[in-house]
Amino acid sequence: xxxxxxxxxxxxxxxxxxxxxxxxxxxxxxxxxxxxxxxxxxxxxxxxxxxxxxxxxxxxxxxxx
Numbered sequence: 001x002x003x004x005x006x007x008x009x010x011x012x013x014x015x016x017x018x019x020x021x022x023x024x025x026x027x028x029x030x031x032x033x034x035x036x037x038x039x040x041x042x043x044x045x046x047x048x049x050x051x052x053x054x055x056x057x058x059x060x061x062x063x064x065x
Contacts, residue, residue, distance in 0.1 A: 016040050026050060 011031040022043030
């Protein structure tokens, strides 16, 4: 997927388990839920809302704004 570009995409409910996404930019994309593991998310470029989602998903953190 190194040459794949995600630009302003709807990724809701996408299954990315076991998919290496290092260096891929999801920052302009939208999703409310996504199937992904820590291996797949490592090195993924995301925006602040997506970072909040991943912090809750992987770490159980609650981020206050």
